Amino acid sequence: MVSSPVRWLLPLTLLTSLQAQAELQTPEISLTIDAYHKSDNTALGGRLEGWGLSHTELGVRQQFGNVATGKFTAVAEANEEETDFSIEEAYLQSLSLPAGLTLRGGRFLSDLGYLNGQHPHADSFSERPLLYRAFLGGHYYDDGLGLSMVMPTDLYWRISAEAFDGGELGEFEGNPTVGTWALSTSLGGDLSESQSWQAGVSYLRNRMLESGAEAHGHHHDHHDHGADGHHGHSHGAEYAGEHLYMADLVWKWAPRGNNRNQQLTLSAEYARVTDLNEYAGSDDYHEGWYGSAVYRFAPRWSAGVRHGRVDLKLGHGDHFHDGALKETTAMLAWNPTHTQTLRLQYTHQDVVEDWHDTFAGADNAVTLQYIISFGAHDAHAF
Amino acid sequence: MRTRSKLCAWVLLGCLPLPVQALSLFACEPEWAALARELAPEARMTSATHAYQDPHYIEARPSLIARLRRADLAICSGAALEAGWLPALQQRAANPGVHNGQPGMLFIASVVETIDQLDEVPFGAGDVHPEGNPHLQLDPERLRQAGAAVSQRLAQVDPDQAAEYRARYLRWSLAWQQRLADWQARAEPLRGQRIVVQHSTFDYLWRWLGIEVIADLEPRPGVPPTPGHLNTLVGQVESGKPLAIVHSWYQAPDSAQWLARRTGVPVLALPSTIAPDRGIGTPAQLFDHLLDQLLEQQNAR
Numbered sequence: 001m002v003s004s005p006v007r008w009l010l011p012l013t014l015l016t017s018l019q020a021q022a023e024l025q026t027p028e029i030s031l032t033i034d035a036y037h038k039s040d041n042t043a044l045g046g047r048l049e050g051w052g053l054s055h056t057e058l059g060v061r062q063q064f065g066n067v068a069t070g071k072f073t074a075v076a077e078a079n080e081e082e083t084d085f086s087i088e089e090a091y092l093q094s095l096s097l098p099a100g101l102t103l104r105g106g107r108f109l110s111d112l113g114y115l116n117g118q119h120p121h122a123d124s125f126s127e128r129p130l131l132y133r134a135f136l137g138g139h140y141y142d143d144g145l146g147l148s149m150v151m152p153t154d155l156y157w158r159i160s161a162e163a164f165d166g167g168e169l170g171e172f173e174g175n176p177t178v179g180t181w182a183l184s185t186s187l188g189g190d191l192s193e194s195q196s197w198q199a200g201v202s203y204l205r206n207r208m209l210e211s212g213a214e215a216h217g218h219h220h221d222h223h224d225h226g227a228d229g230h231h232g233h234s235h236g237a238e239y240a241g242e243h244l245y246m247a248d249l250v251w252k253w254a255p256r257g258n259n260r261n262q263q264l265t266l267s268a269e270y271a272r273v274t275d276l277n278e279y280a281g282s283d284d285y286h287e288g289w290y291g292s293a294v295y296r297f298a299p300r301w302s303a304g305v306r307h308g309r310v311d312l313k314l315g316h317g318d319h320f321h322d323g324a325l326k327e328t329t330a331m332l333a334w335n336p337t338h339t340q341t342l343r344l345q346y347t348h349q350d351v352v353e354d355w356h357d358t359f360a361g362a363d364n365a366v367t368l369q370y371i372i373s374f375g376a377h378d379a380h381a382f
Numbered sequence: 383m384r385t386r387s388k389l390c391a392w393v394l395l396g397c398l399p400l401p402v403q404a405l406s407l408f409a410c411e412p413e414w415a416a417l418a419r420e421l422a423p424e425a426r427m428t429s430a431t432h433a434y435q436d437p438h439y440i441e442a443r444p445s446l447i448a449r450l451r452r453a454d455l456a457i458c459s460g461a462a463l464e465a466g467w468l469p470a471l472q473q474r475a476a477n478p479g480v481h482n483g484q485p486g487m488l489f490i491a492s493v494v495e496t497i498d499q500l501d502e503v504p505f506g507a508g509d510v511h512p513e514g515n516p517h518l519q520l521d522p523e524r525l526r527q528a529g530a531a532v533s534q535r536l537a538q539v540d541p542d543q544a545a546e547y548r549a550r551y552l553r554w555s556l557a558w559q560q561r562l563a564d565w566q567a568r569a570e571p572l573r574g575q576r577i578v579v580q581h582s583t584f585d586y587l588w589r590w591l592g593i594e595v596i597a598d599l600e601p602r603p604g605v606p607p608t609p610g611h612l613n614t615l616v617g618q619v620e621s622g623k624p625l626a627i628v629h630s631w632y633q634a635p636d637s638a639q640w641l642a643r644r645t646g647v648p649v650l651a652l653p654s655t656i657a658p659d660r661g662i663g664t665p666a667q668l669f670d671h672l673l674d675q676l677l678e679q680q681n682a683r
Contacts, residue, residue, distance in 0.1 A: 066478065066481055066483065066484065095478060095481060096478040097476070097478070098478070100451055100475075100476040100477070101476060102476045148476070149476070150447065150448075150451050150474070150475060150476045151451075152451060152452050153448065154448060155448060156444030156445060156447050156448035156451075157448070158474075186444075187444075188443070188444025188445065188447075188448075189444055189445045189448070190443065190445040193432075196441070196443045196444065196445060197444075198444050252441065252443075254441075256432075256434040256435065257431075257432070257434075257435050258434055258435045258436055258439075258632055259439055259440070259441055260436040260438070260439040260632075261634055263441075298606075299606045300606065337605070338466070338509070380442070380466075380470065381442060381470060381474070382441055382442055382443050382444060
């Protein structure tokens with residue numbers, strides 16, 4: 001087993017050796033800074049209170065002729081308590097496979113759900129929904145291989161299969177070569193000139209949690225008192241199970257499809273985590289959902305609300321206690337230029353059901369966030 | 383017995399050579415779809431945008447990914463006009479034929495010279511690109527050059543019909559030259575007129591017609607008009623006596639109307655591309671329409 005920092009270096013070595021052979025285009029370099037101030041800590045991860053940098057990323061993209069493209073993204077997070085650096089992306093992606101196929105290898109964001117494959121600075125809210133923070137550590141990237149296929153149909157239809165090492169999902173007792181694998185598919189199209197949609201289902205198998213082995217995440221909650229134990233950028237999934245099922249639906253409206261001046265985006269996702277440990281019966285599963293509405297009412301202004309909830313089974317020896325947390329978020333964003341965003345967000349958390357102060361960190365918070373990007377940045381996805 | 387004969391028929395059908403698949407074309411803007419329709423009428427054509435959409439700001443929607451996935455040739459303006467969405471489509475469509483540099487991807491601005499090219503973009507200049515103004519479909523001479531490039535590219539991706547494409551282009555370009563002479567004669571009274579604009583969308587048209595732009599409602603290119611900036615224009619517009627305040631069909635008319643109320647200069651909304659729903663289905667009809675509108679404004683003075 002190659003240790004983690006070396007593992008992500010492998011694709012990079014490959015990059016450099018390819019570089020020596022091919023005549024190269026200039027690499028595209030991008031820098032995105034995400035600075036914020038948050039009034040209070042909230043439960044289940046997210047940003048820490050005070051001033052900080054969240055998800056500030058330096059990206060390099062290099063194309064190798066028409067064969068492949070390589071992407072490398074280093075992320076820095078800093079808050080009043082700690083500074084954290086990580087490599088989120090270091091992958092090679094094929095460009096010339098036939099039949100709508102794309103192969104990716106290295107470290108990359110999984111295609112799970114609607115938000116997971118997108119870069120967080122493109123999000124409409126300053127923090128990912130509860131279900132992402134609880135089940136995927138905010139966003140799930142890992143080292144592995146992925147194959148996706150876009151079908152030659154009138155309706156957009158993509159199918160992806162991925163296999164990962166699993167090291168980035170969290171600390172688990174089992175350590176198989178393929179720690180996780182995922183399948184996802186999404187469909188999409190236009191309903192009219194003004195309306196378009198996308199829907200998807202995905203599945204993530206966690207093989208590091210075979211019966212007998214148990215997630216560390218389950219028990220430490222009782223001692224660490226909820227959010228205080230998990231720092232801003234919790235990489236791992238705090239509430240894990242052998243199977244994660246997700247469904248997502250997005251609908252967008254813009255008058256005659258002209259989204260410069262006005263656009264309404266409705267999105268919703270649902271997730272269920274089952275087989276939490278060896279004692280879990282068929283009724284013992286985690287569940288989460290959110291719905292969000294974002295309206296751009298002028299070329300540079302948008303406002304949005306999001307409401308979400310997670311229902312968790314908190315493991316206690318051979319049985320479970322129920323825990324549930326609700327979160328409602330409202331935001332107003334201003335884009336002085338297309339490379340800058342200034343966002344004011346209010347987050348309200350409600351503990352529906354608690355056990356042993358798991359959600360002791362639940363609070364209300366006001367966040368002011370400023371994002372600026374320099375250089376070539378990825379065009380945003382739907 | 384019947385099922386078997388049916389089965390035989392299907393098997394036979396399956397063994398027959400496939401009928402020649404029509405070429406599938408993807409245009410980023412409708413003017414290139416219209417131009418390609420003149421040069422390859424049998425091809426299947428789709429345009430990613432229409433006259434009521436701002437081509438700078440398009441969502442990389444699933445339906446566009448699906449369309450680019452099946453395209454044999456994509457035709458786009460280039461000069462960074464589609465920088466906000468085409469790369470996302472190319473990346474997701476997984477169609478190696480339409481990547482930059484491939485015969486299946488044609489950027490008109492890379493084969494037809496643009497105006498206002500910059501060696502470097504000064505900081506804070508707004509949404510300007512060193513490649514120059516991408517709205518070159520509004521110069522009829524450049525549109526003819528674009529036609530030549532499209533025709534060559536069609537022949538390259540569909541060599542079996544190369545001769546056909548060449549012949550079609552020659553016929554079309556001959557007819558276009560005649561129209562060009564007509565338009566120039568008709569447009570004579572517009573020469574030397576002044577105009578107020580919102581964005582550099584029609585700059586090629588003004589240059590061709592000899593019309594002078596005296597003010598832009600946008601404070602900086604690509605930045606929406608602000609009340610402060612509009613206020614500074616009032617005196618300039620009143621003394622300049624322009625023909626009209628022109629905005630594109632995809633732009634909100636509010637700013638132009640506000641300035642019109644303050645200065646008494648009329649507002650003129652013009653299409654920057656073809657719009658089949660309004661009877662403007664071909665490039666020629668677009669120039670006819672633009673000239674009609676401007677001359678009508680001129681006669682009304």
